[in-house]
Amino acid sequence: MADSRATMARLRGQLRLAVLIIAVADLAALDLPAMVTHLDVYRVAWLVVACYLVLVAILATEAVLISRRRSWGVWRWPALGLTLAVSVLVNALIPAAEVPGYANWTIDGIGWVAILLLMDLHLGVLLGVLAAHFATSFVHLAVAGAFAPIAVINVGTDIVTIGAFQVTAGAATWMLRYAATSAARATEAEEAVRAAESIAERVHDDRRRRSQQLDAEVRPLLTGLADGSLDPAAEQTRRDCAIAAARMRRLFAEGDDVDDRLLHELKACVDVAERRGVLVDLATQGSWPGLPLDVRRGLTEAPVRVLSTARNWARVTVLGTDSGVSVSVVADAVAAGIPAEADGAVMITTVEDEDRLWVRATWQS
Amino acid sequence: MGASDVAELITAVIVDDHPAITAGVRAWCAAATPPVTLVDAEGKVARAWTEPGASADVVIFDLQLGGPPAFREVEQLVDAGRQVIVYSQRADRDTVLTCLDLGVFTYLTKAEGPDHLIPAIRAAAANLPYTSPSLGGAISTDRRPSRPQLSEREMETLVAWFESDSKRLVAGKLGVSIKTVETYIDRVRIKYANTGRPARTKAALVERAIQDGLIGMEDLNS
Numbered sequence: 001m002a003d004s005r006a007t008m009a010r011l012r013g014q015l016r017l018a019v020l021i022i023a024v025a026d027l028a029a030l031d032l033p034a035m036v037t038h039l040d041v042y043r044v045a046w047l048v049v050a051c052y053l054v055l056v057a058i059l060a061t062e063a064v065l066i067s068r069r070r071s072w073g074v075w076r077w078p079a080l081g082l083t084l085a086v087s088v089l090v091n092a093l094i095p096a097a098e099v100p101g102y103a104n105w106t107i108d109g110i111g112w113v114a115i116l117l118l119m120d121l122h123l124g125v126l127l128g129v130l131a132a133h134f135a136t137s138f139v140h141l142a143v144a145g146a147f148a149p150i151a152v153i154n155v156g157t158d159i160v161t162i163g164a165f166q167v168t169a170g171a172a173t174w175m176l177r178y179a180a181t182s183a184a185r186a187t188e189a190e191e192a193v194r195a196a197e198s199i200a201e202r203v204h205d206d207r208r209r210r211s212q213q214l215d216a217e218v219r220p221l222l223t224g225l226a227d228g229s230l231d232p233a234a235e236q237t238r239r240d241c242a243i244a245a246a247r248m249r250r251l252f253a254e255g256d257d258v259d260d261r262l263l264h265e266l267k268a269c270v271d272v273a274e275r276r277g278v279l280v281d282l283a284t285q286g287s288w289p290g291l292p293l294d295v296r297r298g299l300t301e302a303p304v305r306v307l308s309t310a311r312n313w314a315r316v317t318v319l320g321t322d323s324g325v326s327v328s329v330v331a332d333a334v335a336a337g338i339p340a341e342a343d344g345a346v347m348i349t350t351v352e353d354e355d356r357l358w359v360r361a362t363w364q365s
Numbered sequence: 366m367g368a369s370d371v372a373e374l375i376t377a378v379i380v381d382d383h384p385a386i387t388a389g390v391r392a393w394c395a396a397a398t399p400p401v402t403l404v405d406a407e408g409k410v411a412r413a414w415t416e417p418g419a420s421a422d423v424v425i426f427d428l429q430l431g432g433p434p435a436f437r438e439v440e441q442l443v444d445a446g447r448q449v450i451v452y453s454q455r456a457d458r459d460t461v462l463t464c465l466d467l468g469v470f471t472y473l474t475k476a477e478g479p480d481h482l483i484p485a486i487r488a489a490a491a492n493l494p495y496t497s498p499s500l501g502g503a504i505s506t507d508r509r510p511s512r513p514q515l516s517e518r519e520m521e522t523l524v525a526w527f528e529s530d531s532k533r534l535v536a537g538k539l540g541v542s543i544k545t546v547e548t549y550i551d552r553v554r555i556k557y558a559n560t561g562r563p564a565r566t567k568a569a570l571v572e573r574a575i576q577d578g579l580i581g582m583e584d585l586n587s
Contacts (some may be wrong), residue, residue: 281476283456283474283476283498283499283502283527284456285456285458285499285502285503285505285506285527286458286502286505286506287506315528315529315530317502317527317528319502319505319506319524319527319528320506321505321506321524322508326524326528328528328529330528330529330530330531330534349538351529351534351537351538352537353531353533353534353537356531356534358528358529358531358534358538360528
């Protein structure tokens with residue numbers, strides 16, 4: 001995006017310089033000799049020279065602006081007014097008989113100045129200004145009663161040749177600007193699409209990962225229940241289903257945007273147990289930092305199992321100390337299937353008493 | 366008050382603005398053997414200062430009486446030599462430790478039921494330490510520079526007590542007897558009674574502990 005803008009700015013600067021060179025060459029090589037050799041023809045010669053100098057001054061200003069990479073801004077309008085005034089004034093100072101000829105040097109010079117001044121604007125503005133400028137010569141002929149076919153044809157020929165160059169140059173700058181703007185827009189759109197694609201891909205990956213985890217656990221259970229190989233009345237089946245349900249809740253909670261993810265995910269598991277009618281007492285003490293997903297999983301994994309098999313009650317505690325975080329569950333549950341280690345280098349200790357099970361998952365920071 | 370015998374009938378006054386809590390505690394007190402006589406202060410601290418509340422052995426105090434934590438009221442009761450059991454909804458460490466520092470007898474959260482409240486009332490009447498799991502949890506995460514020095518074993522015991530709410534489980538986990546678990550927990554409580562703002566109730570707790578041989582003078586000076 002920044003690249004296309006820079007390219008556009010550079011191209012525009014070069015184009016401005018090219019048009020300035022054409023305008024200077026035209027004023028110096030064509031118009032100056034034409035004016036000097038016809039000084040005796042003009043009604044007030046010094047005024048014509050002054051008009052020439054006005055155009056030179058505008059070109060000099062343009063040269064300074066190009067070197068400073070600045071635009072005319074609102075000053076383009078007074079400058080354009082001055083240019084058109086020169087067009088009208090010089091025309092008025094030429095005797096009607098000289099309008100179709102070299103004495104009428106402004107007929108080409110004005111157009112190039114106008115292209116420079118109107119470079120940033122729509123092509124239509126330039127066309128309008130050129131038309132107004134060329135019209136002054138015809139109006140002059142008409143007012144002077146010299147609207148003879150030969151004179152009109154001569155002036156017309158001049159205008160067609162000069163105008164063709166100038167309109168082409170104007171159109172070229174306009175098209176270039178249009179192309180650069182669309183290129184910038186296209187780049188922006190492309191980048192937006194790329195960003196959206198990358199986000200979508202990541203979201204998709206995340207969903208696929210979660211769906212695979214669910215699949216691995218839930219599918220065998222559902223298939224087993226469906227084909228009758230698992231007995232819904234069996235204690236083991238019920239336990240497996242309860243664990244799978246709690247894990248699903250934890251998985252859904254992992255996507256939530258909350259301050260304390262560990263506690264949030266743990267509460268999701270507690271909620272599942274409470275829905276089964278288990279009375280859960282959750283107590284926390286101390287503080288803990290934001291933990292990565294594997295550590296949170298490791299810390300909640302064993303408690304999930306215990307909570308899922310708890311029959312009537314459970315006490316869940318989270319303790320954050322300087323040395324680490326531990327999640328502990330005491331419940332009237334079964335110890336079967338509790339591992340000694342879990343994800344994220346989490347250590348699990350299990351203590352069994354007659355009627356209760358105490359499982360503690362500890363992560364050392 | 367003072368060193369009343371455990372078998373003697375104990376009177377407690379409850380200052381709590383929730384009638385349901387008062388009714389629940391009354392039921393627990395009545396069901397206890399021997400029963401505890403409960404006076405209802407109807408959420409007004411002043412009733413703990415006038416009869417029959419004034420002569421109650423123990424004050425059960427809800428920290429939140431429709432405003433910010435009533436630390437000032439707690440302090441006044443403690444200064445008058447009352448055994449205050451804070452029974453609160455709040456479980457955050459700073460609140461618990463502030464109360465402990467003010468000299469309350471013990472701190473219980475409302476998640477802790479009759480299994481802790483009734484023994485706490487009896488212990489308070491006998492000047493014997495009582496540390497609830499929530500108080501143990503708060504002490505185990507105490508990071509203030511002024512905190513007493515706890516041994517590693519005491520710390521382990523305290524954490525396990527907070528987590529399991531069962532002295533038998535703690536004993537099983539640490540491989541010691543229930544009596545040892547109780548000793549560790551009580552020693553921590555005495556160490557806390559021996560630090561911070563002096564209070565008559567704290568001194569009584571420490572004195573009784575030394576008399577019972579629970580803790581030696583050398584442990585308290587460390």
